[in-house]
Amino acid sequence: MKVLVLNSGSSSLKYQVIDMEKEKVLAKGYFERIGQPNSFLTHKVNGEKHKFEHQAKNHEKAIEFVLKRLTNDHYGVIKSLDELGAIGHRIVHGGEKFKQSTIITDEVIEGIKECIDLAPLHNPAAIAGIEACRKIVPNIKMVAVFDTAFHQTIPKERYIYPIGYEYYKKYGIRKYGAHGTSHKYVAYRVAQIMGVDIEKLKIVNCHLGQGASICAIQNGKSVETSMGLTPLRRNSNGK
Numbered sequence: 001m002k003v004l005v006l007n008s009g010s011s012s013l014k015y016q017v018i019d020m021e022k023e024k025v026l027a028k029g030y031f032e033r034i035g036q037p038n039s040f041l042t043h044k045v046n047g048e049k050h051k052f053e054h055q056a057k058n059h060e061k062a063i064e065f066v067l068k069r070l071t072n073d074h075y076g077v078i079k080s081l082d083e084l085g086a087i088g089h090r091i092v093h094g095g096e097k098f099k100q101s102t103i104i105t106d107e108v109i110e111g112i113k114e115c116i117d118l119a120p121l122h123n124p125a126a127i128a129g130i131e132a133c134r135k136i137v138p139n140i141k142m143v144a145v146f147d148t149a150f151h152q153t154i155p156k157e158r159y160i161y162p163i164g165y166e167y168y169k170k171y172g173i174r175k176y177g178a179h180g181t182s183h184k185y186v187a188y189r190v191a192q193i194m195g196v197d198i199e200k201l202k203i204v205n206c207h208l209g210q211g212a213s214i215c216a217i218q219n220g221k222s223v224e225t226s227m228g229l230t231p232l233r234r235n236s237n238g239k
Contacts, residue, residue: 001085002026002078004070006063008089008129010121011035013062017070017077020085026077027070031062043069050075059125060132067136087133087142090181091126092231093119094146095172101149104130104142112144118176118230147231150184151177153221177225179207183215184222191220 001021007014013031018024026045033039034056041052041062052069056062069075078084089104095115102108109130116123126144133142151159159175160168167173183205191198198220205215213227 002083003086003088004084005088006090006129006133008059008125010125013059013066013129015066017084029066029069031056031066034059034062041065041069043075045075045077058132059128060135063129063132064136081137081140084137084140087137087140089126089130089133089142089144091144091146092122092148092178093176094144094148095176096152098144098146099149099152101143101145104144108144118172122231145181147178147180147182148176150180151175151215151222151225154223154225158224173229175225175228176230177213177215177222178211178227178231179213179215180222182207183213183217183225187215187217187220 003018003020005016005018011032011034013034014029016028017026019026027043029041029043031039031041035058037055039054039056039062041054043050043052043066052065054065056065067081070078071080091098091112093115094112095118097111097115098108109127112123112127130142130144133140154175154177161174163173186205186207187201187203188198190203191201194201201217201219203217205217207213207215211227211231213225215222215226216224
């Protein structure tokens, strides 16, 4: 089965097409400046990069253009969109509503919207990507993968802040964590490389990027993380 993975940002779109049977990335790319002048796509296939200057006024137009690249005779990796078994969407914040990846339905979209206050720069963009795919490829199943889901195993005494408990009950202020998809992958990859059952390991992960976090993993489950209420990232000055 081939899967299209999308990561929708406020003005960007990252994607990969993965052959799940061969465990191989067939194509990947990055659409930048969506909704702005001089938007462009960098598309990589067979080790070669191709740059396309294309005006995309919104995520729908950007995704339409990407799908055409994927089925193009020269730059494509599939002959038809019917080859895609599913589309996966990376969702930054699922709050306490989502403890695992889930098939996207109207109810799931509403749940993602309810978490916008916890990730105001991320969740609206993810919803835009989902809605765009619903219009363009309505017959393909979609799955939401939440960065916060992996951390839902953190014990309550660790995710509750030492402030008035009413703030948690009324506003949902607690530690949620971030970069869960990265932390989970790295932990399981470490176990695989070591040839040890992950349920027998204690691991400390460091996720370093525009945002950074540390995660303590015991028996394959997140038990503590440095990231808190909402994702953080450094600004252009590196702060």
